[in-house]
Amino acid sequence: MMLVLGGGPAGRLASIRAADAGEQVVLIEKRSLGGQCLHDGCMQVCGFNDIARMIQSARVAERSGATHGVPEVDFPGMLAGVAAIQMDIAAILEQETRSAGVEIIYGAEGRIEDGEAIVGGNAMNADTIIIATGSRPHIPDIPGIGLPGIFTPHTLRNMQNLPERIGIIGGGIMAAEFAYIFSSLGSETHIFSRSDFLHQIPHRLAKEARRDLGSVTIHEHSGVSEIIGRDRVTGICADGATIDLDCVLIAAGLIPNSGMVTGVEKGYNGTILVNNRFETSVPGIFACGDVIGEPCLTPVARLQGIAAADAALGRDVSVDLACLPRSMSLGYEYTWCDECEEDGVTLTMPGPAGPGTFWSVADRRTGISSLTVNGDSGRILEFAQASPAAGVMGMYMGYLAKKGESIHNMASIFEVHPTSDGMYTAIKYTDARLSKHKTTISSQDR
Structure with a gap:
């Protein structure tokens, strides 16, 4: 058994x-x-x-x-x-x-x-x-960590009302996702990050994420010295300053x-x-x-x-985690794969107007797509996207990257139109750019 x-x-x-x-x-x-x-x-x-x-x-x-x-x-x-x-x-x-x-x-x-x-x-x-x-959840050793009014993602179901002011301890994906949620619902939201906020995701996506979190106050390189309160949480002391809060969410990893x-x-x-x-x-x-x-x-x-x-069961086992796509959910889906150590050619471009982005054109908030390929072969090395369609895109792009697929073999792709996925444009543009560069070099050689 x-x-x-x-x-x-x-x-x-x-x-x-x-x-x-x-x-x-x-x-x-x-x-x-x-x-x-x-x-x-x-x-x-x-x-x-x-x-x-x-x-x-x-x-x-x-x-x-x-x-x-x-x-x-x-x-x-x-x-x-x-x-x-x-x-x-x-x-x-x-x-x-x-x-x-x-x-x-x-x-x-x-x-x-x-x-x-x-x-x-x-x-x-x-x-x-x-x-x-x-x-x-990892619970950091901070004075006051046991006060009522402190939650983790495992205990959020016990939160009775939407807080007017919430502090989130953590600087990674989990902290960002909950900060977007609470700030969008109407809470004054503070993030307390010990290091660079979202340092583990591609820089261009982290920059885009800050736009999604525009109403959130992000305290970077912030050392939380104490969670304040008697009967329940009333604030956080960080870097010598006190921020009044109604509750605290611990989102400091697992x-x-x-x-x-x-x-x-x-x-x-x-x-x-x-x-x-x-x-x-x-x-x-x-x-x-x-x-x-x-x-x-x-x-x-x-x-x-x-x-x-x-x-x-005694069977052969093989687990390959190469080209593993990661994700984050804010205003858009965020997906990326950036673990390749090989240098390449990178193109980053804004997302198109389409389902889920049309009304954001005026704010120039249509997302982004980024693609890195080998300059000689066109082989996919890394990718990143923030868009309503990023999750689906990332799944298939990760597979193609693992298989060593080249964008030159994908240049004839027919997109579904309209779409908010800009990766197909990045693929076609990068293919044309590399092909033109090779043609120029070939002509010079002759």
């Missing part, structure tokens, strides 16, 4: 993969299926962001004279609506997982103690164990959720160490997903879950 701890993307896909191969699989999950992605991360952000974009779109339309009035958010209603849809999705995931032949045990806490599985306080015999317990596992070798922050077959230091115990460290991304967790199940 195979025992899987955790019903998020990694654990659920591992369970289904093993069950499809005829293995008896028991999946342990404390709450409903879907993991952090569904309940605290990606889908929660999607739900909030959709409402934030609706409100921002209404503001643009009103400024353009096309409409009158901007809707007022019902914050408790929004939270309830998101929770209801999350439960709908969880039910679909459960049906899919059970249909594959997986037995699901809800509400029990699974632990691994010195290589032995403990479920609900009782030992459970298993031939193979897959640990897929995910990650949890750490592996491995506290319930002992007896296997761990690394920094509790990361469970595995080899290239996702085997831990204990024979018969595998681990996958966020609990083995970065990148903490749902597509990676799914891929690792499938691979861990294959390894447990």
